[in-house]
Amino acid sequence: MSTDTLMYTPLDSLKEAAARTTELIDMVRHDSPSLLPTTSAILENIEMHLADALGRHIPGITWDRALAMRRSTPEARAATYVFDDGSPVICWLPLNDTGSELTHFPRSNGDAAEHVARIAALHARDGDSDARD
């Protein structure tokens, strides 16, 4: 079990897993524009399950089947991105002077400056111009 187990309530873990997965699905769509329709539909299905799971515990979150997207009231959206102790689940940081933003999960990624430096070094090594976590 993780050493930081006590920091996470089950709802905290659900929120962070949902945020990470949503970001990763966006990344897959961005990096693989020629996804098969079936694969794309399956990814959409994951998003629906995440919305359903969050919606069971955060009032105001629903899945819009017609548009295949999550709908949240402002209060629900705010609650989705805040842990039970009030700290942020996710934030977006500028990555050097590239104009790109870096997704940052403060609780698991640690210090923001160190995270940015770590990712910038990876990008420099790989020659990757995309801002990715």
Added chain:
Amino acid sequence: MLETDYTPLDSLKVVSDTVIATTRNIRETTPLLSEATEAGLEAIDHAMTTALQHHVAGIQWLPGTGSRMLTLAALMELGTLSDGSEIDGPDEPSVRAVESHPSLFETAIQRLRSADTEPAMASTADVTSLSMRSTLDGLMLLAWHRARGDVSPEALGAWVDTLALSVAHRVMGGEAA
């Protein structure tokens, strides 16, 4: 159990089970996935596994394999909701895949026995191979059936779940090397 009665941990277990099964389904049904898609799917599985690790002991992520290893206790915990009811067997797609190829059951045992006596079997090449993933899946299935009482402990032996951890450590060691 009604979904409206789920605790947050119930929801986490159910959605993780669904997501991991779904990413596996994509891998099994989509030919020639791009590297980016493969990496993204593995990262999704890792994110879900990490979330579960916060609350359930006995779950290990195996770097470089896209797989996780569970102790028998963790397997049972993940498959049980707060009211004691069971969600579908963990990793249902794996279960279906292995059940449709019964020989894999035996193959998994043979490979794991070999791996236990021949360290060379746990080379990085093995770890990242599809066959190794299938072996791990097969092992999960063994443990699941045994836990449910579908297969007698005498038939399978007590080595199954301890060997699971042994292989996991071996895999982790292989990666580190």
